[in-house]
Amino acid sequence: MTTKLHAAWRNWRTKEASAYAFLSAYALLFIIFIAVPVLVAFLLSFTFFDSIQTPRFNGLRNYIVLITQDDIFMKYVLPNTIKFAVLVGPGGYALAFLLAWMLAQLPKTPRTIFALILYSPSMTGGVAMAVVWQTLFSGDPNGYLNSLLLNLNLVQAPIQWLQSPQYLMTIMIVVTLWGSMGVGFLAMLAGLLEINPELYEAGSIDGISNRWQEIFYITIPSMKPQMLFGAVMAIVSTFQAGTIGVVLSGSNPTPQYAGQLIVNHIEDFGFLRYEMGYAAAGSVVLLLMVLFFTRLSNRLFREEASS
Amino acid sequence: MRQEARGRRQGARGRSRFGLRNSGMNPQSFHPSQVKFYAVLTPLAAFMLLPMVFIFSHAFKPPDELFAYPPRFFVVNPTLKNFTDLFARLSTSNVPVSRYLFNSVLITAVTVAASIVVSSTAAYALSKKRFGLKQTLFAINTLALMFVPIAVTIPRFLIIQRLGLLDTFLVHILPALAMPVGLFLIKQFIDGIPNEVIEAAQIDGASDLGIYWNIILPMIRPAIATIAILTFQAAWNNVDTSAMYINNESLKTFAFYLSTLTSSATGANVVAGQGIAAAASLIVFLPNLIIFIFLQSQVMSTMSHSGLKQ
Numbered sequence: 294m295t296t297k298l299h300a301a302w303r304n305w306r307t308k309e310a311s312a313y314a315f316l317s318a319y320a321l322l323f324i325i326f327i328a329v330p331v332l333v334a335f336l337l338s339f340t341f342f343d344s345i346q347t348p349r350f351n352g353l354r355n356y357i358v359l360i361t362q363d364d365i366f367m368k369y370v371l372p373n374t375i376k377f378a379v380l381v382g383p384g385g386y387a388l389a390f391l392l393a394w395m396l397a398q399l400p401k402t403p404r405t406i407f408a409l410i411l412y413s414p415s416m417t418g419g420v421a422m423a424v425v426w427q428t429l430f431s432g433d434p435n436g437y438l439n440s441l442l443l444n445l446n447l448v449q450a451p452i453q454w455l456q457s458p459q460y461l462m463t464i465m466i467v468v469t470l471w472g473s474m475g476v477g478f479l480a481m482l483a484g485l486l487e488i489n490p491e492l493y494e495a496g497s498i499d500g501i502s503n504r505w506q507e508i509f510y511i512t513i514p515s516m517k518p519q520m521l522f523g524a525v526m527a528i529v530s531t532f533q534a535g536t537i538g539v540v541l542s543g544s545n546p547t548p549q550y551a552g553q554l555i556v557n558h559i560e561d562f563g564f565l566r567y568e569m570g571y572a573a574a575g576s577v578v579l580l581l582m583v584l585f586f587t588r589l590s591n592r593l594f595r596e597e598a599s600s
Numbered sequence: 601m602r603q604e605a606r607g608r609r610q611g612a613r614g615r616s617r618f619g620l621r622n623s624g625m626n627p628q629s630f631h632p633s634q635v636k637f638y639a640v641l642t643p644l645a646a647f648m649l650l651p652m653v654f655i656f657s658h659a660f661k662p663p664d665e666l667f668a669y670p671p672r673f674f675v676v677n678p679t680l681k682n683f684t685d686l687f688a689r690l691s692t693s694n695v696p697v698s699r700y701l702f703n704s705v706l707i708t709a710v711t712v713a714a715s716i717v718v719s720s721t722a723a724y725a726l727s728k729k730r731f732g733l734k735q736t737l738f739a740i741n742t743l744a745l746m747f748v749p750i751a752v753t754i755p756r757f758l759i760i761q762r763l764g765l766l767d768t769f770l771v772h773i774l775p776a777l778a779m780p781v782g783l784f785l786i787k788q789f790i791d792g793i794p795n796e797v798i799e800a801a802q803i804d805g806a807s808d809l810g811i812y813w814n815i816i817l818p819m820i821r822p823a824i825a826t827i828a829i830l831t832f833q834a835a836w837n838n839v840d841t842s843a844m845y846i847n848n849e850s851l852k853t854f855a856f857y858l859s860t861l862t863s864s865a866t867g868a869n870v871v872a873g874q875g876i877a878a879a880a881s882l883i884v885f886l887p888n889l890i891i892f893i894f895l896q897s898q899v900m901s902t903m904s905h906s907g908l909k910q
Binding site: 308311316318320329332334344392395396399400405407411414416422423426428436437444471476480485486488516517518526529532533535536543560563564569576579583 | 629637638644730732754756758763775884888906907
């Protein structure tokens, strides 16, 4: 018996142990910083936890409160998040594809220069650029946008761009779109350049007559894996960009909750009010939203079994 | 196996390009049909470039130009005053600005190096080794591509607290190493290396470590460059770690210091500190740009392997 076990162990050690050894460092970090936090968020979401006393189980209460009693969540946070996510996610994604498609039809040097210019805003994220936005959208007449509009006589008095509820969301969306040509955009550009040119020739023989048909019947089907990768990156970066409203307006909560997104709501409850169980329920809702949108894009770009 | 076949097909495809093509996808040179794309892309690129040009210009403006009315976009008399002011400053808690910069450089360098080792070893195992959980583990990592770190800052905080990592240098580095997209990109790239190469080395008696070091690493330089860039951007621009997991001011990063300069929540005088903040922004932005310019061709060759199959 022991010899048999011993043989099995030796067999495993020669065959598989080195694979697990190579994986171990990454696996350990993955478990500690990704798997366990997701699990803990899930478990905490069913408790009342103020970070001092031990968590107390309270069933689905957090979720029920979130959906039925949290006025701010239902009135501002959820609509804001959906508006922001729909415009920045699919909007930015379509823009990234269109730009990549145009770039793919230029020779190498200009293509590289344009790709560099379009990609570079995504390198820094919101923070390094906060000083730019705060100066451009500054609320005093000295701000660039205000000064321009005043000179053109389009407005009579300077506008508090970043502090006014009616403008903050729009500015957040523009700023995020500006920085959304990231890894997914580069992947789609690379995917476009990999498509076999013979496919286009074949398409024109088969009666494809215009550019739109070519995009929908040849280009996109030929680069589904890159389209899907780009979609996942777009979804993740959209939800990850949630702090932009706080960065721009300089406060959490944002003025009259105009730019309040689910990420800010989580931080508001978790770190400012120490209602960790409730914040965890928000986290779970956020992760479920990401999962839902990713499933949706899987459905759109699933490869048929043959390929 | 399927993916390897695909890799070979792609190689054949690349070679089978017929003649010089000047219109359509991936043209060799200029063709009148491209004019419309230039017409759309040039103004758009100029618009996208504006904030970055502004950062350059703003950082070198003397005070009278910073507050000129009406404001002027471009600098007229460039000066280094904003930079000397920046480094002459102490933060509100008496930490010299150079200390933040030193922290950022050290943290970023260690994170990038460690991330390359951790991701590429794991990717090698997931791509070329045979073991029971291979498919499952890769599927879990693919699922984790959609992980949004910001959603779990609170559980992460509790775990980091339990592990005693609060207020240490390690807390800047360790969480950044678990990067599903990095592992994914390298793994896809290694899939393109034919198994025969590795089998031949095994017959010659090379160990696993030898194969990883002498064969895999030299062949995946583009993928390594790519995750080096991604990790660099994540570490260099990271503000959240300093804000949430670090209380000791002398362990915080330069990007965090910049965020205190521009945040009205911390009571910073946004107007008076504008020149300094612009100089600091430029210091944060510039390394991202330089590194990407140097490595962009490697990134593009990695990205052609980035397809996500379900």
